[in-house]
Amino acid sequence: MSFVPEVLWTDALIWLLVFACTFFALHVVRTPVLRSSWHTVLERPMGMASLVVLGVFVVIGLADSLHYRTRLDNGQLDVEVKSILDRALVQLKQHTERTYSAPLATHAQARETIEKPNGGQAREKPRLQFGGAHLADPEKEWTGDVLIRMASGLSYGLIASIGFVCLLTLTLNAFWRCGISHAFSRLWRPQDKDPAWRSLMLSSFLLLLVSGIIFSLADGYHVLGTDKVGQDVLFQTMKSIRTGLVIGTLTTLVTLPVAIGLGLLAGYFRGWIDDVIQYVYTTLNSIPWVLLVAAAVLIVQVFIEQNESSFSSVAQRADVRLLALCVIIGLTGWTGLARLLRAETLKLRELDYVTAARAFGVSGPRILLRHILPNVQHLILISIVMDFSGLVLAEAILSYVGVGVDPVMNSWGNMINAARLELAREPVVWWPLVAAFSLMFALVLAANLFADVVRDAFDPRAAGSSGANS
C-alpha cells in the first residue's frame, strides 16, 4: 500500500518553524552571549524538566504534523488524510465503543435495553467491544490483569530509563572524553556550570514510567475511557496536542513581524509614524478582544463557504479554519509587544552609539537592524514564551463562545466544551474533562515554568532577584 504525503497549510508552517528554530539554535551556539544565557536555562533543574516535558509534547505534535493519504487498490487516493500519529495510534483510533465507558472499564457506563436470548428485555450495562475484551470473567480477572499490565508497563519504563541513561552516558563520554565511569558519576554529581542532568534523568524516568504503564494498558483497555460516541479519550487528548501547539506557536509567527516592525518604527522614527501606529493599536485595543475575534472568525467561515470546492477533505477544511484562527488571534494580539518594543526603542535611540551611528549617516533601517533589534531580542523571546501558554488557554475560552476551532477538530477546548454537560450526568462522567484539563495543564505548566526560567536568564532586570533558583 503506497502513500502520498499531504502537506496541510499548518504542517508547512510548523515545519518552517522547526527549520527556523534549528537555525536559531545554530545561531545561539555561535554567539557566546546567547549561548551562556541558554546555558543557564539548562542549568536550572526546573528549566531542564520543563524542557523535557515540552519536548515530549512537541514530538507528539510533530508526529501529528506529517500527513499522508494512502493509495487505494484502484490507484485512487483515499479521501481521509492521516498523520504519522494516527498510524501509530491506529489501534486506539479504531477501537471505538458505542458510547461512554469509564477509564479501564470492561462494561459500558450506562445501562441499555438488551434483548435477552430468551426473548425478554433487560436493562443492564453491556460488555465493551474492545475494552477488556480479552477477559473471560471481568469481575474476577480485572484487578489481576490490570496489576500485571501495570507492573509490566513499569518494567518497560524502567528498562527504557536504564537504556536512556546508558545512551546519555555514552554520548557525554564522546563529548567529554573522560571515561565512561567518570562520565556516569558526573551525571549524578554535576560539576559547576553543568546542565541539570539529574533533573533531565528524573523527569525522563518519570515520563517513561508513565508512558510505559499507559502503553501496556492501552493494549487491552481504554486508559482514559471513551466519550459519548465511544471514541477513545486518550486518542482525542493526544490529537488535541497538535491543535494546542499550533495555536500557541503559529499565532506568534503572525504576531512577531507585525509587532516588531511597527514597534520599532514607532519608537525610532517618532513623529507622524508614531502617531499613526499608536492610533492603530489604541483603536484595536479598545475593542473587546472576544468580539474582535468572533467577528473575524465568522468572516473566515464565509470565506471558506465561498471557496468550498478548494477543500476536498475534512482535514483541509478544519486546517484552514485553524490557520485562520491563528492569523486572527495574531493580528489582534500584536499590540502588547509592539507597545513594549516602542518604549524600549524610544530609550535605545537616545543611547550614545545609536546617535553616533546616526551622525555617521547610517541609514534608519540599518540602525534598526544592526543596533536596536539585537538589543530588544530578549524582550521578544520572553514575550514569545510567555504568550504561548496564554494562547493555549485562550483556545478553550473561544471554543466556549463558539468561535474556536472547527467543531469536528480534536481540541481541548472542544473537549471541555462538550464535557460541561457531562458533569451533570449521574453517575458523573468526569474522564473527558479531567483528561483534557490535565494534559492542557501539563503543557501550560511546563511552558509557564520554562518561560519563568527563560525570563530569569534573559531579563537583566529580573536576573538575580528571582528566588526560584535554589
Place this chain on the structure above:
Amino acid sequence: MIRYFLRRVLYAFPILVGVNLITFFLFFVVNTPDNMARIHLGVKHVTPEAIQQWKAEHGYDRPLFLNRERSGFDSVTDTLFVDRSQKLFSFDFGKADDGRDIARDIKTRMWPSLAIALPAFIVGLMVNITFALLIIFYRGTRLEYAGVVGLIALMSISGLFYIIAGQYFIAKLWQWLPISGFGEGINAYRFILLPVLVSVVSGIGSGARWYRTIFLEEIGKDYVRTARAKGLSELRVLFRHVLKNGMIPVLTGAVVVLPLLFTGSLVTESFFGIPGLGSYTIDAIRSQDFAIVQAMVFLGSVLYIIGLLLTDISYTLVDPRVKLS
C-alpha cells in the same frame, strides 16, 4: 492640565470613529441586513415583503458606506454608517433590533455587572498583593520556591476549570450557595459570592506573580536598605515601605481597568446567569443584534479611553515630578 485634558478628548474622537468603522465592517461583511431581518422575524413563514418592511423600520434599507443614489457630499453622509455613528457620539444608542431601548437596558444591566466585577477586583487586588508580599518575605527559602511554583501552577489552570469546579463543588455538592441566577437588592449577595470567589481564585496565579516582580524591583532600592538599617523588622519594611512605593505601579496599572468594570465579564456572567452587560453582549452576538453589539463596543472603547486618561492623571497624582504635557 485643562489643555492636556482637552487634547486627550480630541484625540479620543478619531479612535472612536476607527472603532466604529471596524465594528461596522466586521459585522456587515458577515451579515446582510436580510439575514438580520430573518433572524428577528423568526423561521416560519417569512416573506420577502416582511423582510423589506423590517429593514425599513430599523433603518437598514440604506447603503452602508456609500449612497450611490445621492450626489456629492451627500453620497457619503446619507448612509447607515454616518447616521449610526452620529447617534452614537451623542450617546443616543437607539433601539435594539428586537425593539427594546438600549440605553435603558444598559442602565439596568450595568449594576449586576458592577456588583460582581467591583468586589472581584478589590478583593483580588488585596489577595494578590498579600500573596506577593508574603512570597517576597520568604525569599531565598524553600517556601518561596514552593510559592512561585504554586502560583505558576494556579495560572496554568484554565479559567473554565475554576468556574466548572466552583459550581460543581460549592453549589451542587455542598449546597452552600445558589448555583446561578441573580436577586434584587440585598438578596443579591448570595448570587455574588460564588462568581466573586471564582474570579478571585482564578486571578491569583497571574496577579500575585505580576505584583511580586513589581515589589522585587523595589526591594533592591536604597530606601529599603536604609529602613532595614534602622532596625525595622522585615515584615514592617515590606508591608510599610515596599508596599507604599510599590503601590504606584500597581495602582497606575490597575486604574486602566476600573472603568471597564462596568461592562462585566463575558464568560463569568453567562456561566452564572448574571443579567449584566457581559451576558448582554454575548446574547447580542449570538442573536446577531447589531445595534447592541455596536453600542457595547462603543461603550467599551469610551471606557477604555477614560481608563487611559485616568492612568495619566493618577501618575501625576502619585508622582508630582510627572508633568502632563
Place this chain on the structure above:
Amino acid sequence: MNYTPSRYEGLVHYGTMRLWFISLFLPVLLAGCGEVWNNPYPHEDSGQNTLYSVFEERPKHLDPARSYSSNEVEFTGQIYEPPLQYHFLKRPYTLEPLTTAGLPVVRYWSSDGHELSPEAPAYAIARTTYDISIKPGIRYQPHPAFAVEESGQPRYLGLNEQGLASINTLGDFVYTGTRELTAEDYIYEIKRLASPRLNSPIFGLMSEYIDGLDELNRQLVVVAKSLPRDAWLDLRPYEFPGAKATGRYSFRITLKTHYPQFIYWLAMPFFAPVPWEAERFYTQPGMAERNLNLDWFPVGTGPFMLSENDPNRRMVMARNPNFHGENYPTEGEIEDSKKGLLTDAGKSLPLIDRAVFTLEKEEIPQWNKFLQGYYDASGISSDNFDQAVQFSPEGEADLTSEMKEKGIRLVTAVTTSSSYMGFNMKDPVVGHPGGESARKLRQAISIAVDYEEYISIFLNGRGIPAQGVLPPGIFGYKDDFNSVVYTSPGKRRSIEEARRLLAEAGYPNGRSAKTGEPLVLYFDTSATGPDAKSRLDWLIKQFSKLDIQLVIRATDYNRFQDKMLQGNAQIFQWGWNADYPDPENFLFLLYGPNAKAGRNGENAANYTNPEFDRLFVQMKGMANGQQRQEIIDRMTLMLREDAPWLFGFHPKAFSLQHAWMGNVKPNLMANNTLKYRRIDFLQRERKRADWNKPVFWPFVVSLLLLVAIVWPAWRQYRKQEEARA
C-alpha cells in the same frame, strides 16, 4: 486617593484576612438564621401559592399578532384568549369554546352566492364563513390604558416626557381600568395581522385564505407611509370583507376558499382580541423609550396577566382579578380520574395565584435547581437521564429510586413533531437530477444511518424511529413500518443490503464505478454547543459504514439559512412541530409549490413529485375518514420509496414533576394549561428545607488545609525572627 500609607498597609493586610474570613464563614453565619443557604428566591416569597418555572431565552414578541415561537406562546397563551381552546383532558384533541357561546357556525358558499351543503366537493366551494358569537360580560385585565378620569376622559392620554418622568415600568401607573370585550376587538386583531407595522408571521399564509386581507394590507401600507413612524395607526376605520361585526358580541370571518384547517387557527393567540385603547396608549411619545409597548406588556382577558417583565431575569404572571371565570373540566379520558386529574373538577380556575418564570440559559443549573426543589417541573436532558429514569425489564420507563424517594413523578408523551434528515432534492448527487441512482443512494443511506442507535445514545430512548412524515397522534398516522429501511418492525435491513443498493446506485464500496473516485457527501449544519461534536462524529461514523466520506460543513445560522433558501445545501437536519392536529400540517412539508429554495416555503428538501402534489391538494380539503386515510397511505408509500427524507424520529417528551404539583397531563396542542395547575406549597416548603441542608465537612477540611498552608510559613517566620534576635 489621599490615604496615608500606614493606614493602607493595615487595610491590605488585615482587610484581606478579614475578607477571606468572611467569604469562608459567611455561610456559617447565615446558618444561624435557620434557613437554607441556596434558596434563589427572596425570603418573603416563601409559603405562597406560586408556581416556579424557567424560560431559556427571552421572548422576542408577546404581541399576539407577532409571537409564534413556543417560548413566546407559553406567556401569550395564558394572557390572551382566542375564541376557542383545546379541551385539557380529552383525546383526540377536541376544540371547545373559550370566549364564545358555542363552536363557530361554518357555512359554505358557491361562487354565485348560494349556500352549499357541508358535503359539497372542495372545488365547488368559493367562500367559507365562520359565524362566531362571544359571551357577554368578559372584561379585560386592569390596565392603565383603560383608566378614565371622573369626567370619562381617558386618564393617560396626551402624555409627554414630563408626565412620564416618574414612570419606569407599567406598574408605576397609579390608575387602571377595564372594559368589556366586544366583537370589534377580535376584528381589530385580525386587521392587525395585515398591518405593515407589525409584520405578522402568518400574514402571508392568512392572506391566501381570509377574504380581502391582501387589499387591506396594501391600503394600510399607503396609510402608514403618510403617518410619522411612531404614530398610532388606528385600524378601526378600515373596513374589510374578511371580518365583520354582526352585533356587539358576534362577528363573521369570511374565507375566499375552502380551508377546513382554519378552525384550528381560531385556538391560537393570533386570533385573540386586542383592545384599540392599548395600541393608542402605547404609541404615546416616551413609551417606547421605556420599553412600554404591546410586545412587552400584553393586555388580555385571560386568567393571568403579566405583572412583572424583566426579560433579562424573570417574568411574573399574576392572577387576573377581572377574569370571567372558568371551571376545571369535569370529564376526561377514563384513566384521568384514576390519575387524580379530576379531583379538582368543577373548581374555579386558575388554581394558582402567581407563576414566576426565571431566565435559565444553562442546562446544568436548571436541572440542579429542580432537584433542589426550586423549580416545580423540569424536562430531562439526555445527560441527566440515568439519574432520573430507569427502564423496567419490560422496557417501561420508570423513575429511579432516588427520584421516587423525592416524590417526583414522570410524565411522558410522544410529541407531535418530526425530526428528520433531509436531502436537498435540487442537488445533482443526491437529488432529483441524480434520478434512479440518487434514489438508491438515498435509500442506502436511510438504512445505514441507525436512528435506533441515535435515539439510544443521544436521547436515551426518548423517541420513536419515524416510519413516515406523520407523528403519532395526528390523523393518518399508522403503526406500520417503512419496508424500504426495515424488514420487520424494529429490524433494520442489513448493511450488506445497503451496500448492494449503493453498488446499484453506481458507487460500489463507496467509490464511483465510472471514475473510481471516492464518494464524498456534505452535511450542512449550523450546530454549535457542547453536544455538537459528538453528534457530528456519530454521523460521520454512520456514513463510513458504507465507506462514504461525510464532510461536515459547519457554519453559522445565517449562512445555513441562506444556503437552504438558495438550495445549496446537500444533507441537513431539520424538524417540524405541529401547529395543529391535522395531517395537512405535515404533508405540506413535501408539497412541491411549497419548496424552500426560491419560494421561501417550508419544503426544505425541495421535493417535487406531481402525483404527490395532486394527492396533497385532494387530501387537504377532505374530512377525516377512510377515504382520507387511503390517500395519506398512498402518499406515505410514495415518500418511503423516494426517500427525500431520512425519517428520523418523533421525540418523546419526558418531564418530571415534583409531588406538590398537580393536574399535569401532556397536551401538545393547548398552550393555555397554566390555569389548570395546582401547587401544594406547604409541602414544597417542607421538602425544600429537607433537601437543602448544606454540607459541613468541606468547611473543616478547608480550614485544615489553610492551617497546613500557613503553618510552615509561620514556622519560617519564627525562625527568621529568632535568627534576627
